[in-house]
Amino acid sequence: MVFYPPRSIPPLPLVPDTIPVCDFMLDEAHGRCPLSSSLHPFTCGLTGKTYSWLEVKDRVDHLSRALAREFGWHPNQGSEWDKVAASFLLNTIDTLPLFWAIHRLAGVATPANAAYSAAELTHQLTDSKAKVLFTCIPLLRTALEAANKAGIPQSSIYLVDLPAEVLGGPQPLAGFKTLDQLIQQGKSLPPLEKLNWSPGQGARTTAFLCYSSGTSGLPKGVMISHRNVIANSMQICTFENGFREKLKPKGQSTQYFDVTLGLLPQSHIYALVYISHVGTYRGDQIIVLPKFEIKSYLNSIQRFRISSLVIVPPIIITMLRNKDLLAKHDLSSVEAVFTGAAPLGAETAQELQGLFPSWAIRQGYGLTETSTVVSASLPSDIWFGSSGSLLPGFEARLISPEGKEILEYDTPGELVVRGPSVVLGYLNNEKSTKETFQGGWMHTGDEAVVRLGPRKTEHIWIVDRIKELIKVKGMQVAPAELEAHLLEHSMVADCAVVGILDEAAGEIPKAFVVKSPSAAGDDTTIAEAIKKHVEDHKARHKWLKGGVEFIDVVPKSPSGKILRRLLRDKEKEARRKAGSKL
Template sequence: MPFHPPSWVPQLPFDPPDSIPISDFMLDENHGRHPLGYAQNPFTCGLTGKTYSSLEVKERVDYLARGLAKELGFHPNKGSEWDKVIAVFSVNTLDTIPLAWATHRLGGIQTPANAAYSAAELEYQLKNSNAKALFTCVPLLETAREAAKKCNIPDNRIYILEVPEKFAGKPTPEGMKTVDDFIRDGQKLDRLEPLKWEAGDGAKKTAFLCYSSGTSGLPKGVMISHRNVIANTLQINTFEKPNRDKMINDLRNQTDYTENVLGLLPMSHIYGLVVISHASIYRGDGVIVLPKFEFTATLQAIQDHKIGSLFLVPPIIILMTKNTKVLAQYDLSSVWSIFTGAAPLGQESAEELQKIFPTWKIRQGYGLTETCTVVTSSSPDDIWFGSSGSLLPGIECKIVTVEGNEVTGYDQPGELLVKSPAVVLGYLNNDKANTETFQDGYMRTGDEAVVRKAPSGNEHVFIVDRIKELIKVQGHQVAPAELEAHLLAHPAVNDCAVIQIPNEKTGEVPKAFVVKSPSIGLEENDRVIAREIQKHVENHKARYKWISGGIEFVDEIPKSPSGKILRRLLRDREKEKRRKAGSKL
């Protein structure tokens, strides 16, 4: 039977519009967003305090779109969105999202790349997306140039998103064009003609091309439509409305409530991109932007900007629980809520944090790139530690067993399938993955879940295991297949498999099982060989993809008759080994 949101969750106020770009939805007041003139400043630098008002951001987006149109030859109503793909390889900046909106104003696509990528990983995304230009930041410029060169993106098509100089360590190289340069150019240019979209175009046209490993395999371009982002923004804010209304009522003589939220998580990740950078701005909140995570700098920003809601991932929460003396040095009294996602937060960790901050509402959500973010969320008035909360409005799900039977009751595990207007268009140029993942109007998540009835009487979703092979390191996705392909290039590796193992700091880390090449003699030291193999990964992959869980040499890799690696057997074996060793992880 399909599961639906609890009865207390309001219905969407209107159908997510399908004939406008995200830029119109976010920058006009015609679609329910918080009035521009009375909102918090949308983006403020958490390090320097530099900021722009909502009206200034709207103006900057307009001028930036004009400047991009002239520089790149992009016309709002000529060519498809695939002729106007702009890649962004940068830490968070004040202009990352305005750049996306300016690209959308031209009918184009932004493809955000993880700032931790190596040149080879960035090259893969640039080629796969067929990006026409690349925006980066000074700290990542050399990596960007190396990748762009191999993709035939010339130096004069690499542009700069500015970060505070004290973070960058050096100024923008002379002669390189910045977002501010585009805006100055745009001020002198004629107004762009409006996008001439028909009904349904917003649901068919790709706005963001984010890269995800999906349920398995190498990273794939996820085609996220304008309507997908609009729908999830509406779903999140409709779900939050009863609590926001209550907060207004609690504040005497006020008819409105807005706050500052923490903009620490990468805007290249779907969590930072939609939940923080779109849903928050739409409801009038301000995002305090930080380029990277540094514990004390984050605490300082919370204190300085009186941040109310913290959007975090479990490893940061665990770090907080283990550093109470550091926390005590900062005034965190403005915080009332934390929201965690990207990986499950254990009940024990939540309880530990609650002991430190008894008044905080510790909330958890669940979503994927393929669902354009949030599927379930905890209401501040209905928190159940370990749960991922209740379904958002406009979403239905069902749970299907391995045998293909639909679950009809509580506490019966199976794969979670999701139907929502925010479920994406599919994977770019990958029919096989599309057929496996998107079926009969539902998205197969690859996650094992159960539905349980909370003490409140509301249905909650618990993610109990992952059927898919994905590894989550500090919220980042790591595809075993990608690491296995790389390991097999090492002369000492004859066969291999990679699985996830728990880690207190990062949630999970990759561990490799390796069958040594016959050329490796018995006299050679296993520890030395293992270290050489690890260095092989470290020299070519982002840090979060390193084989931090170690390398174990085995005689053979378990496989099915068709040759598919049976990673589940390795995970079960590893779990039993930890159990015998008395590990709590």
């Protein structure tokens, strides 16, 4: 049984495949909101610094000229894989202009998570074969260590300016070129020739290489084409424009389609497409914050009259735990909340709704491999706990563990989807590509059910993850990555890592460890040593916040595959007996 978007949603218009993302975003011929000197797409939520759309267009043009001169890259020469540029940044108002300048040269932008350790960044730089790296002062030490290991010389590392509020005051920049210096150089350079793409070239040319653990295993480079980003942007706009026309922002936001919070990491597919491309394409103003801190978050909502909060469940939980602080701020401009990256429980959504009855609390579902959103709820059709209905252009099926297609509602199975934003595959990983992308369908690794909602529309409910991926505050953690690292410790003979439920983070990693014969000391001492081994080498969201439990043997199948479901069931039963509500 194939599931489709609601009939009330307009069909998806023709998605162009002869243009790069930068042209889609910066040329009014492709349906975007009018470019104007009075509209400012990106504004710093700390300082108020901003660029108009015409300034953004000029900055992209000048920066692309400078990059062409600096790196010897030219728009219509060579493969995109000869022009890979990495970014390792906190959120800035310059990040998207940087990406579009890279695309202007038909290059690939590979954004790295700002929480990465040097080892994790080294893996991405090496695997992507990045030639250059853009970073910022707070991340410079990690960037230098990783670049050195990946063979990127210091002369190919560039700095992007951040507000003094983030840096703690003025910082010396000696020895590194900055993004602004490149833009100034580009002003005096001759214009670049336009990209000359044949039909289908946008569909087969990679624009972004984002790293994901996919359905299992270590992080892999997801090849996202120009058409993939354009398609999902058009899918979301087609899906949302009808109700957004009826919800014009209030107060100072009337000149914009919406004023949206730009807090989520711009390196993550959720913020990269849903906020940064979709929002600015249709005329939103994005208020950019470098990281989450409850007071600056609330201050920015009040100061800039933000009308749309695009966030993740842990932020909602933090808000609910700080009701007194919320009451001290004017949040009357907020009209809607959109949450994704991890499921939002119905009870949590209901509590937030009770606090702010006028807010439309929507939820969506998507993956890096679908260039983000697959389904979302409409303000007129909200069903707490549901991930809403399919976007136009998507089809979905449910497959049983035995490989049979499920033909009725309320029956769980693996969610399999097809649509124009499904990506090209994984870089240099034919095995994983074949496992995930089969016959035009993408196997999500998520267990779902389809249910008829109160308005008789089909809703997607994500009920479990078949895949092994753990999501901590919306960020991906691959068990195999942590297991490989744990096995390097002398006290670990064997191990398995699973995600366990956590109220604040959604999930947190827990390790089940078989001690080696050489392990010395009591269990508490050994467990602390093992946790420190992870903390010394991995990003914070990968730390073993769920603890370490010692077992006699790791359950495995005859083929040697770790049976993590048995360990998850063991953990659930232990929590049930302990009276946990999670």
